[in-house]
Amino acid sequence: MTEQFAVTGMTCAACSAHVEKAVSRLSGVQSAPVNLMLGSMTVTYDEKAVTESDIIAAVKAAGYGASPASQTDQGQLRRDQDAALRRRKKHLIWSVVFLVPLFYLSMGHMMGLPLPQVLHMHPLLLACLQLALVIPILILNRNYFTVGFSRLVKLSPNMDSLVAVGAAAGLVYSLIEMGLLAAGQVSGMPDLYFESAGMILTLVTVGKYLEERSRGKTTGAISALLALAPESAMVRRQGQELTIPTEEIVAGDTVIVRQGGRIPVDGVITDGHAAVDESAITGESLPVEKVPGDAVTSATVTSSGYLELRATRVGGDTTLSQIIRLMEEAASSKAPISRLADRISGIFAPAVMAISLTAALLWAFVGGMDVRFCLSIAIAVLVISCPCALGLATPVAIMVGTGQAAQQGILIKSAESLELLHKVQTVVLDKTGTVTMGQPRVTDTLCAPGVTEEELLCVAASAEKPSEHPLAHAIVEESQARHIPLCPVSGFRSVPGGGIQATLSGEAVLAGNAGYLAQNGVSLAAMEADAHRLAEDGKTPLFFAESGHLLGCIAVADVVKPDSAKAIAALRRMGRRVVLLTGDNQRTANAIARQIGVDQVIAQVLPQDKAKCVAQLQQQGQRVAMVGDGVNDAPALAQADVGLAIGAGTDIAIESADVVLMKSSLLDIPAAMDLSRAVLRNIKQNLFWAFFYNSIGIPVAAGVLYPALHLTLNPMLAAAAMSLSSVCVVSNALRLRGWKPPAFPDQPAPTAPLPESAVFQSQGKEENTVNKTIHIDGMMCTHCTGRVEKALNDLPGVEATVDLDSKSAAVTCTPDVSDDTLRQAVEDAGYHVTGIR
Missing domain, CATH: 3.30.70.100 (Alpha-Beta Plaits)
Known part of the structure; x- marks a missing residue:
């Protein structure tokens, strides 16, 4: 687990x-x-x-x-972190208050600043004043010593250990010198390191404060999401309206949300009407009208209206909680690029302590330098080293990147998928619900002479309204969208495999495919050519006649989403190969491909073979991203190097994917790839800086420039440089907060898909199988074939592909599957089997 x-x-x-x-x-x-x-x-x-x-x-x-x-309690945890940041700021201010006079007393004379004559005459008094001023700084920053030395005792030193040992070394040396001065064994003012210890601790605290403040900004997206959840909500219990904390809402409660209120949980509207602003969750800027029966999401806002809803998901199960959890999991995961830095961070502190001791000993015994010089070298090495710059290089960039993506409606579940996104070479797109809307729409209306579109749609929708067929729903929705009033009908009857008949205002109305109307003596000669063209475009033409006279033809199809072609063109401009993968027949798949301009079409793929298809592309050396929305896409999403699920898709598809596109827009795919490239570039910049800083800083602190240039690094400058390194890394990562999805230009003219690999040939089937062909009556469109395919493929040991043109299903099954079982499955789906061979 x-x-x-x-x-x-x-x-x-x-x-x-x-x-x-x-x-x-x-x-x-x-x-x-x-x-x-x-x-x-x-x-x-x-x-x-x-x-x-x-x-x-x-x-x-x-x-x-x-x-x-x-x-x-994450909210309490963040409040504690904010309190700790305020406390560190207070400690920093007081440290500076004591450091300024300490620095003046110890270094002022070097800058020509006057000191009281009494201090020149009494060096011990000056030393005592410096000690008195450094003690408050030590107390304020004692955490470095308590944590640093405790880690050292446990043989797991960290950055605090390096600071603690460096500052303690200077303090101990200074106290020894001060004791010798008090004993009269030293004349004049000895070399003291009180100001260096105080400056080191203060500068490190400055760096820590700036780093924590910047890191707070990197988690800003999560904090902003947490702030979206209202602390209290109004519910109706036993007829009374009560205001209770949001966490006390239980599934089944009736929640009341008024204008301007935030919806506290996921639920289904039971009463009221409102425009809901869902931009915080989906990124969609326009409010969405919600009516009873519609689902609503936690953290969205009712910009107008009044709602009552039944809570369905509460607490950690709400959409908002799941998004926050996904973001935290992504931030907690490790990208492959960070592995080297992780290995180095684990051994960094003990390695630096070894280098510090070795450098001091070499300068003492080989270089012949005095104790002060050797101590300065050792302290400088300790305090300039910064494992934080290495350790922060990857996670801060990933945190900011995933936060920016979430604000744009792109949920990235892991750092690895974020890194892999921009390396993808082939993007495989499921058709239905991904490239297309996933439900039939009216695309064309062809009217006979003397008939208007309004008249045709009125007759068609009135006759089709009693039907349960998806194509009938599309026609009724089109008439409603145009506000065309419907007429009552009588004598409605559905004819399997043909169409419908009804009586409207005393006139007999026929609707259906070309064969059905021709059988009933309706001449279609005037529209045959247009109907053939529509069919070639993957659309389903339906003919309508009244009293034996043709009224016209209405074409219905699962239409392409408005931004699909633009997104695919953007992917191809980025150098990605785009493949359309579908279980539909070849003609429909090619018609869609012509509209969107993909590189390749793979059609007639069984649901269980989609993952095999992705695997075959991977075997060709391609790094593959799969985009889908249905249950049958889940294995392919898991098989792909990166799986992307449409936000409007099924729960299992979203669970199987590495990335969720909340806005269900394919334009978010090239946007996510662009963000991936920006994050990886930022990580590489951070790692380069961290490695460069340490590879240059540690040798300089160890004194490699002293023999040639007589240059050494003062411990105070080393502390400042160490603090600056972490701040630089975090600040560079914060630049990603300015990332916005690029503006994609309108797509060029679509290019024809490649003809090869048009039909996927399933491999590796069991040898002990039989092939059968089922002839089916009643199928009128691709939605019909989809129902039949699902009914057959749900049977154990059965693989089926249904073809609308031949009105048949090609079945591969195990010998124990009987014809009666196959027949029953088809007829349970609402269609008639005319034969099995």
């Missing part, structure tokens, strides 16, 4: 590396990535081999605190 834990006490990247190492050592733990910014750890483990308490004990043994995230 996978569980998230809240981890406390971590101060730098070395800490997160120690926690991860401590938990990963446990038998049964598969992975335990730790996120320093969120203070979280996501552990995947075998619950039979290790328990939750074992994991918490391992973290505590490493010197940190842990608790299950489910038992942690």
